[in-house]
Amino acid sequence: MPYYHSAGEVPPKRHTQHRAPDGALYYEELMGEEGFSSDSSLLYHRRIPSAISEFREWPLPDQSLVPNHPLTPRHLATHKLFEDDATGVDAVTGRRLLLGNADVRIAYVVADAASPCYRNAIGDECLYVESGRARVETVFGDLEAGPGDYVIVPRATTHRIVPQQRTRLYVVEANSHITPPRRYLSKHGQLLEHAPYCERDLRLPTEPRVVEEREVEVYIKHRGRGPGGVVGTVHTLPHHPFDVVGWDGCLYPFAFNVSDFEPITGRVHQPPPVHQVFEGSNFVICNFVPRKVDYHPLAIPVPYYHSNVDSDEVMFYCGGDYEARKGSGIGQGSISLHPGGYPHGPQPGAYERAIGVEYFDELAVMVDTFRPLELGEAAVASDDGVYAYSWDRGQRGQAPESP
Ligand SMILES: [Fe+2]
Numbered sequence: 001m002p003y004y005h006s007a008g009e010v011p012p013k014r015h016t017q018h019r020a021p022d023g024a025l026y027y028e029e030l031m032g033e034e035g036f037s038s039d040s041s042l043l044y045h046r047r048i049p050s051a052i053s054e055f056r057e058w059p060l061p062d063q064s065l066v067p068n069h070p071l072t073p074r075h076l077a078t079h080k081l082f083e084d085d086a087t088g089v090d091a092v093t094g095r096r097l098l099l100g101n102a103d104v105r106i107a108y109v110v111a112d113a114a115s116p117c118y119r120n121a122i123g124d125e126c127l128y129v130e131s132g133r134a135r136v137e138t139v140f141g142d143l144e145a146g147p148g149d150y151v152i153v154p155r156a157t158t159h160r161i162v163p164q165q166r167t168r169l170y171v172v173e174a175n176s177h178i179t180p181p182r183r184y185l186s187k188h189g190q191l192l193e194h195a196p197y198c199e200r201d202l203r204l205p206t207e208p209r210v211v212e213e214r215e216v217e218v219y220i221k222h223r224g225r226g227p228g229g230v231v232g233t234v235h236t237l238p239h240h241p242f243d244v245v246g247w248d249g250c251l252y253p254f255a256f257n258v259s260d261f262e263p264i265t266g267r268v269h270q271p272p273p274v275h276q277v278f279e280g281s282n283f284v285i286c287n288f289v290p291r292k293v294d295y296h297p298l299a300i301p302v303p304y305y306h307s308n309v310d311s312d313e314v315m316f317y318c319g320g321d322y323e324a325r326k327g328s329g330i331g332q333g334s335i336s337l338h339p340g341g342y343p344h345g346p347q348p349g350a351y352e353r354a355i356g357v358e359y360f361d362e363l364a365v366m367v368d369t370f371r372p373l374e375l376g377e378a379a380v381a382s383d384d385g386v387y388a389y390s391w392d393r394g395q396r397g398q399a400p401e402s403p
Contacts, residue, residue: 003189003199007141008208008246010044018044020245031156031251033177041249043139046210047239058219058232061093065100065228065374068312068339075387076379078170078316079333082110090115091127091134091161091169092219097376098335099314100228101369103282105173106314108378114162117241120155121222122230123174126278126285127151128258128365130318130333132167136160139244140252141205148258148319148363152178152278154251158218158241168333170316172367173221176281189250196277201260204252213240258363263291268299272308272366286366290320293360302354305345311368313338319363324350328390336387337379339372347390 011018018026029049032040043049068074081096082089092115095107111134127136129149136143136151138159145151153159155177161169172178184195191198216237224231256277264274275286293301302324317325317334324346330336338344346354375383 004248004250005204005252006246006248007205008044008244010042010246010248014042018246020046026245031154031249033155033251039250041140041247041251043244043247046243046245049241051238052235053215053238054236056234058221058234060221060226060230060232061096062377063097063100063105063227063230065097065376066380067374068337068372071339071341072388073339073342073344074337074375074379075329075384075390076335076337076382077331077333077384078108078335078378078382080382081108081378086110086112088113091163091167091171092116092118095169095171096378096381098378098382099337099373100376101371101373102229103175103371104280104367104369105228105230105376106367106373107171107173107376108169109171110166110168111161111163112166115160117158117160117216117218119158119218119220120153120173121220123155123176124178124280125153125174126172126178127153127161128170128172128316128318130168130170130316133164134167134169135162135164136253136255137162137209137242138205138253139209139242140247141208143203143205143253143255145255146257150256150258150277151253152256153253157253159253170318170365172285174280174283178278178280178285181276181279181284196262196264196274197256197260201256203255208244208246209242210245211240211242214238216240258287258289258365261287261289263289265292265294267294267296269294269301269303272368275366282371283367283369286368288322288360288362288364288366290359290361290363292358295358300351300354301357301360302346302350305343307343308338308368309340310370311340312371312373313344314367314369314373316365316367317363318365320361322362322364323354323357323360326350326353328387329384335382337373
């Protein structure tokens with residue numbers, strides 16, 4: 001994020017001595033993007049942040065991907081992926097891979113256990129809380145997350161996810177940075193007046209978290225010669241990585257609740273970019289929130305049929321009742337994948353039924369990618385197998401009632 005924030009104790013001048021009450025020096029770490037040429041923060045550690053006492057491989061959960069071939073729109077019922085009474089699942093090692101390409105991986109997890117300390121060295125992560133509550137503890141301090149929260153965790157931020165209750169997380173792992181859309185930012189990085197949210201809507205860590213503990217493991221996801229080019233390593237640190245007494249700068253994790261997104265509406269149907277909330281390299285994140293809909297006297301409030309020729313579209317249905325998908329089996333926790341090369345739109349009847357409707361009570365998070373998405377093991381496991389036929393009014397268009 002581009003605006004300045006400070007938490008805890010920092011010295012008045014950067015790169016100068018900063019000492020504990022007993023006179024010991026704190027160790028300054030610059031955490032910065034794009035080779036010291038973009039946003040950064042300075043963190044002051046009680047111990048040397050480079051210290052490693054052991055290292056080993058972290059065999060990741062299945063990261064393999066198979067092409068979406070033959071080309072097919074799909075409905076993935078994510079709530080089938082985890083048993084209702086499953087325990088001991090954490091939000092880092094327990095996530096299951098749904099979709100991925102060279103730019104992004106999308107995963108899902110229902111977590112009830114605290115994760116190990118974790119660092120994604122490949123890119124930023126966007127955690128979306130479908131339900132439940134969790135504390136995201138980071139080297140910058142804590143973020144409390146509940147239903148509808150996005151938590152953006154910058155690349156290589158050491159953190160852990162501690163559920164306060166059983167928590168459903170939709171996870172977007174970028175291979176790049178995740179930021180507000182460029183068109184909503186001033187040349188110096190302030191969110192502009194026409195943006196659907198502003199800095200006041202963002203929640204930042206307010207105080208450091210300092211933990212005294214020895215021999216702590218940090219799970220690191222990084223680039224390598226594994227499936228999808230992703231591999232894992234575990235470093236054992238001689239001390240806890242949460243030892244920062246203060247930090248300042250423009251790079252930090254933050255939270256944003258989807259209910260603080262002010263929808264942009266119009267007389268006729270607005271295109272999906274008005275719903276955009278974040279972007280990464282070669283993908284965007286949008287959200288469809290409860291809103292008054294199109295008010296032209298002859299408006300058709302559901303989307304027109306569309307060929308988004310450069311993108312695959314992934315909708316995660318996470319609240320309300322999604323008007324355009326009625327009759328398709330789509331329900332809470334469902335994902336629809338509409339790949340490029342295929343025109344999609346409302347299910348039969350929805351186009352007509354929407355006329356005259358003034359308000360949609362729907363909530364969905366969409367990821368549009370500019371490279372084709374491939375299917376992870378969780379997509380294969382949760383595919384309903386019949387969604388592709390749901391626009392066909394003939395014999396095969398029999399979708400299940402709900403996932
Ligand atoms: Fe679409």
